[in-house]
Amino acid sequence: MSSVVAFFFDVLAYSSIFVLVVLGLGVIASMMGIFNFAHGEFVLLGAYTVYAFEQVGLPSWAGMTAAPFIVALIGLVLERVAIQRFYATPVIAMLGTYAIGLALREGVRTLLGGQFYSVTAPLVGSFAFGDITVSKWRTTIIIITALVMVGCWFLLARTRFGLRVRASLENPALARASGISTSRVYAATFAFGSALAGLAGGLMVPIYSVSADMGVPFLIKAFLAVMLGGMGSFEGAIAGAALVGGSSAALPWAIKPVVADVLVFIIAIAIVKLRPGGLLSSWGKRQ
Amino acid sequence: MGETAMTQDKRNVESEQRRLFLQRASVLTGMIALGGGSYILNPKGAWAADPIKVGIATDLTGPIGYAGIPNSNVAKMVIEEINAAGGLLGRPLQMVLEDTASNEAAAVTKVRKLVQKDKVDVVLGGITSSMRNAIKDTIVNRGKTLYIYPQLYEGKECTPYLFCTGPTPAQQCDTFIPWLIKNGGKKFYLPSADYVWPHVLNEYARKTIVKNGGEVIGEEYFPVDHNEYSATINKIMSSGVNVVFNTTIPPGVAVFFKQLYEAGFQKKGGRLACVYYDENCLNITPANEIEDLATCLDYFKALNDPFGNTLQAKYTKLFGTKNPFTAGSASTGMYRGLMLWQVAVKEAKSVKREDVAKAMDHAKVAEGPGGGFEIVPGSLHTKMNMYIAVAKAGKYEVVEKSNGPVMPAECG
16 A cells, blocks of 8 residues: 555656656747757756755755746846747757757856755655655645646736747747737747746755756656657647656656666657657647 | 848848857867867976876766866876976876766777877776776777776776776675674665666675675666656565665765655665765765765775875865865775876886886885775785775764775786
8 A cells, every 4th residue: 555655656746846847848849849958957057046045055945936037037148149049940959959058067067066966955854644655845846846837827828928929939920910029929938948947956956966967867858758748739748748757757666767768768759659749639739 | 022132131141140150159069079178287397307198087077077076186186296206217297187078989089199199108097987998998908008997896807907996896895795784684675877887796795795694685777867766765665675785876876865765764774885975975965864874985084094184184275175085986096096106117117018017016005095005916906995984964984994905806
């Protein structure tokens, strides 16, 4: 019994962390049609913010609150300086953002001296129900992820800003003709995606410790999740993330972890082959 | 019509600018990828003789940078010390440092440059076993150059002209595993990163565990950067394991230790052990999560030995505290390597590989951090003292010392 509960909790917790990471990548990919390969490093910057706050004596929750804003600002500057030049050519965008990511990663490595540092979670320890222990901080992440998911959906589907974003995606020329500054909308969307990455980094740093490479293992799987969900739909990216994250956590219970890691990719590639439009293509919006 | 032409024009200009931007960006990335990371440290003062060239190939960047940075620091410190004391054979030492960037493919090019272009007289470096395996042939066989490998590793490296100055499995396990059985229990679990070091070390550890009356409940391998261990932790918690003998490495190890702690392994009396854990690793997880973690290495700051303390003070003065001088990150191995090589060059009165290797075969240094050390003749490996330490509130306490230097038990 206790291991069944542990199983479901751990799969849910890991999927939540993963969804949080994918959200930002998914927003940028689905709204602007480019893959941000510096996304892992934006996550890293969020984590580093929390670490830097702790270094100057501020509590970690303050760093977690500030992380999305600081990373959004960095994202905004990068978008204005470099990334906006890549919109016309998605392949160049991948390479360009990858290069930016590399520069950010090595920069943080220099700041950290290549070391790994732990950050204390605002909630330490675990809830114990008899034999079952449930990490307090992972529980918090599950709740925050749910809230952020609903918030994002609301922002993109129900607000004026969301309408402009979707309009700019569907038909940039018509959007411009209707008086929407697509360039500004793109900048804001990119900053928003960056903020989500910063939040993800800030929230997960107590679990993973800050180190220059902390974003790397997430990037490829997040990329896979967005592919799986379909480029054009925000809900699809979340579904893809839940599937990739869930299977990454669940498969090692049954088979060797090294095999499981590969199997996640094989399953995902098979699904992409069967449903090239993405998981939710039949009932989502079609491109 | 005119307007369209203008837009067309503007587009051409924009596309021109974009092309230019991309060209520059790609040139820059190319420079970063290939050009950087080569440094020459010239001896201070005026010297009449040509310098002896010491090649240091280590990971200043990339995931292994945490060990490569202090490694290059130690080399710099020792080489400057030797120069200040009059050099070797009347010649100064020049340090040629290459950043192998935690990337085996790039590293081969870097060491080829060291042996072919710079024509160094000896190469020290490499941290991971995969790095050593990648660069050794270029240095030793094709480059005909002496190679000294400083990190603790899985053993079985018996290439001629390749000397190992870090601890071997025998040195790390022979006293440590009986201690763990006495101070933990008989049931072991071996969670490991999936690369050569854990695989081969576990083979040795398993043998030693069984020989001492213990039992291996499980042995499991994860991708190096794995970040979800709940399945394994559930197996550990439900099978009454006493000792977790961990060989997962950073970054994955941080998550593993945290999940293990949160599941209450230590609270229920379990003992966590990890043979590469040193002062450098204490930051990876909060102190309370690795309370009572046991490790076995050739030096700890907590030893408080006069020689080690002097060395620490000097190192800290030069390089600060961000990348400390420790055993698990190959700093002590780098120190031993340079000192043994120095002794050998003095005895051989030459820097020719054959002469130095012959003298190196029985080289001996009376004092070092954690005690004296020497090459065991015919073995290419180093005999050294070993210590068992336990983490207490973010520091180590040395709980047991080996009975004199421990034999590496490698290569015949």
